[in-house]
Amino acid sequence: MDGLVKEVIPLLQYLIPGFLAAWIFYSLTAFKRPDTFGQIVQALIFTFLIQSLVVGLGALLLVIGEGFFSVGVWDRKSEALLSAVIAVLLGFLSCYIASSDKLHRALRRVNITRQTSFPSQWYSAFSTRPRFVVLHLLDNRRLYGWPIEWPAEPTRGQFVIEDPSWLDGEGQEFQIGAEAIVIDVSNVQWVEFSQQNGEQHDEQGSSGNASLLQTNG
CATH class of the missing domain: 2.30.30.100 (SH3 type barrels.)
Incomplete structure (x- = not known):
């Protein structure tokens, strides 16, 4: 049982930022929450984006720390904190994109889509x-x-x-x-x-x- 808990906790820590970003998006926009499977898929997409940004920013911070100046140690706590910050920012950014229609408007101008960012x-x-x-x-x-x-x-x-x-x-x-x-x-x-x-x-x-x-x- 203890072994299972030790395996589940890191997995939850990995997925929680994605669920946080998805929760912010559906709480602040008029989009209907999908079913359970759909919510999991959305959270996994956010998780992929967040972790990709964490890896990229982490590598950049290490380069800056080694070549210029250091503000701390890059460890699991730093990674978790950066994941949380990116999740919140990504959630708010996705709300802005969905509410403003600016991205879809730009894509409509180049005939990539005819859709708007609004739910209906x-x-x-x-x-x-x-x-x-x-x-x-x-x-x-x-x-x-x-x-x-x-x-x-x-x-x-x-x-x-x-x-x-x-x-x-x-x-x-x-x-x-x-x-x-x-x-x-x-x-x-x-x-x-x-x-x-x-x-x-x-x-x-x-x-x-x-x-x-x-x-x-």
Whole structure:
């Protein structure tokens, strides 16, 4: 039993940085956690990247220590500490890449991919269009306002609409008198994105021409 424990502990120490990076990624982004096998695969990918960086940086630090100056001894504790630091940084970097779409945008320009970094077209529509929206409800009412939060998926979650108002058939606004209102996505048929963007957040007006985003409701 003691022999098994001695073998398992080093293996866990080797894998934990990868699981830490994966945990940061799925905790801070809208991506759904995969099943157990998928999470293990993701963690192993992160582990491979982390350990590759540790080996490379370790070799570089040894060269610097031998040729220029030394700040300490390169041992297992130093390696574990560097693995933890790289895991956290890699987790945050992967979150930034997934949330900004910058890498995918650059790859789209050279026709390597047509995909975005966002988890779905639904999420992409809200992330890339910061503007007023009109929610078409199942009872044929229309709710107008600024979405400060929205569901990560079109089938579950809630909208948090700031400065909400109802729209009549002619597009006239009727203020609700609330700072914000929460609407479940199951009550929404589709969403219109107004021409009023983030620079006009403090201004109220009609929705104008809009694009439509159909929900699964």
